[in-house]
Amino acid sequence: MRADRALVVAAASLILSACGYDLESFGGSPEDFVDLVQATVEDPDAVRQSALDGLSASDPTARFGAVYALTVTAEGQESIDALVSLLGSDRLEERLLAADALVSRGDRRGIPPLIEALASDEVIPRLDPPQAAWQLARTALLQHTEEDFGLSDAEKPSAVAATQDAWEEWYREAEGSLRWDPATRRFVS
């Protein structure tokens, strides 16, 4: 083991165990992301609590760190409620990350924002590598539903946007009968 890196890991673990993960130190750099993700693996409960507390941050970067951490660690009603609240955010990255996190946890309330994003080629702020809104939405809908409507073959923004009407119609009709299959991690009707 690299001694210096081991020292960093040990120090981080010590801080985590002593006082929980402190999202206030998140500055949006690659280093901050790596440290944040490592903390989510080592102590997800502490990071989740820190993320819930951090959602009220006024600084956009710190708030993004909290949103990101919550989408990775969300578990339990308080987390889900916080994610649902983020669906109403005026920030694209917050809406879409929350929608994706909800859908991947079997909560269908994340589906409509994803369908809406199929027609958006806006780049999602702060995410590396960069991706457009429709790309995230396309991946999430194909991963977590049994439907397609030509989306898997659509690679250009215009072709992806052209499937939006079919997805909206499907959701209107299937919303009430959708259930989550934990084995496949997909919504089935």
Next chain:
Amino acid sequence: VKDVIRIPVVLALLAVLVAVPAQPAGATTTVSVEGNVVTIVVPIDAPNLKNSSYRDANGRPISGKRYWEQSAETFWNNAFEFLPYTCFEVRLDVRVKPRPPDFEPTDGSHWVIFHDGKGGEVRKPPGDTTYPYEQSTDGAWGDLSPGGIAHEVGHLMGLGDDYGYADDGSWFPVADRGHNLMAHADLGVIDQAVVNRLGELLAKVADLPECWIGTMRSTAVDVHILNQACRSDEKVVTELKLVVSPDGDVSGTAEAHSLTGHSDLICNNGQRVPYPPSEAIMDVEGEKTASRFHIVFRPQEGTLGIGYLIANTDPKVAPQPVPVTAPDRAGGTYTSRFPGGGWFSVNRFDLTCPDCVP
């Protein structure tokens, strides 16, 4: 009161010292050279990588290890196949080793922790850098598409991001690079400029052999066929890329293209015998001394034309001697002649070795 203040200050200083990035720690991303093939090996320890729910391009279930390896290798190697760096064909070999969540960093591999969130990050200095070849680094990779995986592996080959985010979070490209993989992942491409930037990093970290590039301009003349004196006025330009090993062995490739669009023979009796234009992809073999190259051409299948090809590629044709005129230049005119008589072409060489003179 001063002591109360000093203690947090000292603790803060200690924290800064502890958080300084790791110092050089042994082989990580490595480069090997064989002939004109340069292979980049990227070893990755992958704590928390799950094997479930991955599918290949045909929708078949695939292990997480192979999904990540294949995604990056396919993206990059498909580009390298058509985009060499000077004389060199680049190859990527990614070696992902799934590890338990609490696996700690070791020498010799990069350490990338996997998670269920979005995006990915690699800890390295900004911009293009040889850092990943000098010491192992770490990163965090979430749910990434194949293009996203290729982007992150690009970082482990030393390439920097070609984009930034403004204070309001909006994306902007670096200079004119907004179209490429390091700026926009799945919507981006790997172009010659990206390969050249990577090649410049490889030249810094590996002892690449000499690369001589240039042209051979040929005129096929005075051929004899069917007891008739004939001639072809075809002009052919051949692009040469020659790798010279430290012991003087020459290997490489040559691509010949007709400038006249045909290799017809015009005979003294007035007959015109039509032949297609010379088009050839050839392997090149030979040796280089302090004063000369001696090279022979070995055509691959599918070559066309007549005079140029017989005069230059028949196994009986003697090696082409090309005088070395300076440490970084070689050139001159040589008449290549088929020993059975008749077929010959006049070849003018012009080769340079940009990296041979510091």
